[in-house]
Amino acid sequence: MEVTQFQLDALREIGNIGSGNAATALSTLLQRRIDMSVPKVWAVPFEQVSDIVGQLDMPQAVIYVKVEGEASGKAVFFFPVESAEIVVHALFGTSEPMDLYTDEMAQSALKEVGNILVSSFLVALTQFSGIPLQPSVPAxxxxxxxxxxxxxxxxxxxLDDTVLFIDTQLSGIPKIEGQFIFLPDEGSLKKLLGAMGL
Amino acid sequence: MSVIITVGMADYKTARSPDLLLTAGLGSCIGICIHDPFLKVGGMAHIMLPMASGSLGGNPAKYADTAMALLMKEIASMGANKSRLRAKIAGGAQMFSFPGKPQILKIGDRNAEAVELELKKYGIPLLIADIGGSFGRTIHFDVATGDLRIRTINHGEKVV
Known part of the structure; x- marks a missing residue:
């Protein structure tokens, strides 16, 4: 569907509220200050995704949650591996090295972080639109x-030639970087905008 | 001095010796590498889906069938002889598995099948198929030697 500038602005506002909730949840969880960028809303050819996520073969820890409900979509939270290690260390209160590729405890903790972030994002989205949305089990x-x-x-x-998503950068002190993106499914965008009278 | 030519997602490029072709971060996508060892020319396509199936518009380099047609045309225009062409492919991983979901629609496997079918259609021998698994791959292809270097984050690096 064609997206107007006005609708993009509305989506940015959704992103702002949702990501604000998510950042607050992360801050509470880690007991650290977390800063959030002003969300960007992208409607770009998928070939340009690398402009948004950076180098395509950089190792990152990615938590993927499907959003189910009347306005379904995909929520993805990703951190560089070093940041993910800091997050896991903060959660376990340890500085022992952990291998994120194999350590099941660390992986489970990261999934839970993703779960909390996405759920808080969805709470805001549901309050805003009145459309109930549920997160799937995180992967x-x-x-x-x-x-x-x-x-x-x-x-x-x-795959549509254009992908639309809301993109927010989160950063914590010290040295936590993360990025949260939400991709509404095609029909969902219409429903979300409709629920907001747009 | 050899140059590394980067192939993006849903993209294809050709090269002449001594240049190398590179595509980064293949997940369920497939990197198709084809070369003529005598003329030392070749090409690489980074396809994302199996078949264009008549869908109009959009980027033809996204699909195995339409990308192959474009790549073959360009390789032929560089003077390559069809009967000398050789292929190697990599990618087609399954990065996530959700418990309880059916596995029949795995897109990585469907991509691999479609690519193999296309290669057969053009009569190009497939020398190496490094496909499947649940990890990403970055590949470098040397069009002179046909060497394909496959790099992963946690599953080693090899030249095939």
């Missing part, structure tokens, strides 16, 4: 960001 992959994102985009075996 985690630690690997090349490009490889993971292509799998998420292509999961249904189709």
């Amino acid at each position: 985690l992959a630690v690997d090349m960001i490009g490889a993971i994102l292509d799998a998420i985009f292509l999961e249904e075996g189709t």
Whole structure:
């Protein structure tokens, strides 16, 4: 569907509220200050996704949650591996090295972080739109960001030439960087905008 | 001095020796590498889905069938002889598995099948198929030697 500038602004506002909730949840969980960028709303050809996520073969920890309900979509939270390690250390209150690729405890903790972030994002979205939305069980992959994102985009075996998503950068002190993106499914965008009278 | 030519998502490029072709972060997508060892020319396509199935518009380099047609045309225009062409492919991983979901629609496997079918259609021998698994791959292809270097984050690196 064609998206107007006005609708993009509305989506940015949704992103602002949702991501604010998510950042607050992360801050409470880690007992650290978390800053959030002003969300960007992108409607770009998927070939340009690398401009948004950076180098496609950079290893990142990616938590993927499907959003189910009348306005379904995909929520993805990703951190560089070093940041993910800091998050896990903060949660366990330890500085012992952990291998995120194999350590099940660390992986489970990261999934839970993703779960909390996405759930708080969805609470805001539901309050705003009146459309009830539920997160699926989170899935985690630690690997090349490009490889993971292509799998998420292509999961249904189709891909529109333009992907639309809300993108927020989170950063914590010290040295936590993360990025949260929400991709509404095509029909969902219409429903979300409709619920807001747009 | 050899140059590394980067192939993006849903993109294809050709090269002449000594240049290398690179595509980064293949997940369920597939990197198709084809070369003529005598002329030392070749090409790489980074496809995302199996079949264009008549869908009009959009980027043809996204699909195995339409990308192959474009790549073959360009390789032929560089003077490559069809009977000398050789292929290697990599990618087609399954990055996530959700418990309880059916596995029949795995897009990585469908991509691999479609690519193999296309290669058969053009009569190009497939020398190496490094596909499947649940990890990403970055690949470098040397069009002179046909060497394909496959790098992963946690599953080693090899040249095939």
